[in-house]
Amino acid sequence: MIVFSWLPVKSTLLILSCCFCFSFNLKAQITDDKANDFAKADSMAALYPNHSLINLKELADKLTKPLDTDVDKFRAIFRWVCDNIESDYSFYVKNKAKREKLNDKPEELEQWNKQSNPYFFRRLLHDHKTICSGYAYLVKELCFQAGITCKIIDGYGRTVDANIGGTGIPNHSWNAVYLANQWYLCDATWSSGVIDSEQKQFISQFDEAYFLAPPALFVRNHYPLDTAWTLLKEKPTLHQFLNGPLIYKKLFSYNASPVYPETFTATATKGEKFSFRFNKGSGLEIKKVELQLVQGSRTISVYPKLYTDAEGLTTIDYVFTHKGTYVVHILFNGDYVVTYTVTVSSK
CATH class of the missing domain: 2.60.40.10 (Immunoglobulins)
Incomplete structure (x- = not known):
């Protein structure tokens, strides 16, 4: 049995501040009709609500063994993470403030990350709550157990209150996954739900928008530190990203x-x-x-x-x-x- 094998005991993991998608009062895709095409994979994910994270091999096998393709297997993993992991709003607020304060002090920022890691992993393991780094690492580790190539991508997330103009602050993590001989992009944090900005609480609400999203749209609010992971031949500059129109996830549905x-x-x-x-x-x-x-x-x-x-x-x-x-x-x-x-x- 694999116990805690996915937790880096002495990790210096960069815990990004992880912007949320806030509720707003005011195809590099494999399929156009994802909900219908992935009905079987989604049903597998629904069989194991609140499953323990102690043995990730066991969870990955349950989610993927009955499925035939890596695409379906990844969908089951992605959907399970989105439906069963909550965004940790209180930690997000605290971590965001710290990262903004220490943005120009890398040594102090690294020390903050080291101090935060034990809490970060305990919260994910025991309470199924995390920030974007936790979502991205969990997707990656479940994929590893299922034999799927998946990477964590760190960079800039753009929302109504983050990275609008200025010089930008790296604040988000997401995933790139290799399926059917091609790389795809996805963001489990932003697909899992939204933060109600008035109630300051997380609302679980799965959304297709950031599952295997078209790179040309994805880059509008996700800019990787390594621009190769835009998956675009013509890459926007960071300045263009920070100063472009502010788009919302519903735009993806209209392509x-x-x-x-x-x-x-x-x-x-x-x-x-x-x-x-x-x-x-x-x-x-x-x-x-x-x-x-x-x-x-x-x-x-x-x-x-x-x-x-x-x-x-x-x-x-x-x-x-x-x-x-x-x-x-x-x-x-x-x-x-x-x-x-x-x-x-x-x-």
Whole structure:
């Protein structure tokens, strides 16, 4: 029996601060219909709720032995981790503050990591609670026990309160997995649920968005320290990543990528047409578009028409009638997909 074999007893593991996906009040894919194609794998994951992590070989065998392909086996592992591990919000807050404070003090940061490791692993092992590093390590170790090649990728995660502009802080971990002779990207932390920012609690809610996600979309809010793990021939720079539009996971369902504005902050002229443009692939149909325009405590919603322009891009036009700076949220079918900040001036 393998007992605690996956815990590095004297590890100097880099525990990243691990940004969460927060609930927002306001294909490099193997399949387009994942939920249906992975019904058997998901059912295997559902057979073992709250299974002990003491013997990972036993858990990996239970999840994967009845399945025929590595793709299905990985899905069962990924789904089990997402459904049975909770994000540790209190530790996240404490760790985030420490990492931001010690970002320019590597020796003190390393010491903090060493001190935190025992708590980090006990919390995962006994309480099934962790931060992104724990999710990524658990996915990797279960894959190892199942004979699947999987790596941990460290880098920058971008959310409503992390890595918006500036020079960036490495704060997140996710996985790359080798399936069917190809590398894929996934993020069990962000697929497992969301943090309710008002209640400050984790809400378990599995989401397909970050399971074997298209690299061109994945890189919009995941930027690896080693850029080879973008899995892209044309890699964005860190500056482009930190200053691009802020996207949300629902955008993945529509397989749409923002083209213009290229940056999170944009300028427009009062009384003149301003366009938001997307490269839209196969995905959910966009039946309704909403722009939420926020100025201070005032929010108005408008519902412009969606059309395909001469360059084949999915386009939304709007004319700003007042000067000022707006936070502009774009919603498809009621789902938040992209946010910009637009400053409107006179001609």
